[in-house]
Amino acid sequence: MTTTTVTSPQLTTLDRCDRCGAQAYVRVVLESSGGELLFCGHHARAVESTLKPLASEWYDETSRLHDKDPLPVD
Template sequence: MTSTLAPETLTAADRCDRCGAQAYLMVKLPSGGELLFCNHHGRAHEESLRASGADIRDESARLAGS
């Protein structure tokens, strides 16, 4: 996936805006807002976010390396 988001990496301090778990997806909305999601909630909302034109950085591959 190509992302135009800044190259920063999400850290353990970054929390899901839905449930408070560690965030692995950073979403930049077309309106300029930003959302963070855990893997579960990111997958649950991914289709509608993509349809809205959101830019999604997915760092969930780090889960396999844990």
């Protein structure tokens, strides 16, 4: 038996917020459609209470805002 685990790739500087175009730090996958939304930290907090119950995945990298390591670029 083979088990495959799918993980979301790390967000890069090329990933942009769907609301304002700033760098995205949160990826949301909607349970109903499988659609993906990207948000900056500010807009993720603004929609969290509405979208989190509808999400199958809430991938939050806002902790990287305080990291001193450079962000990956694809």
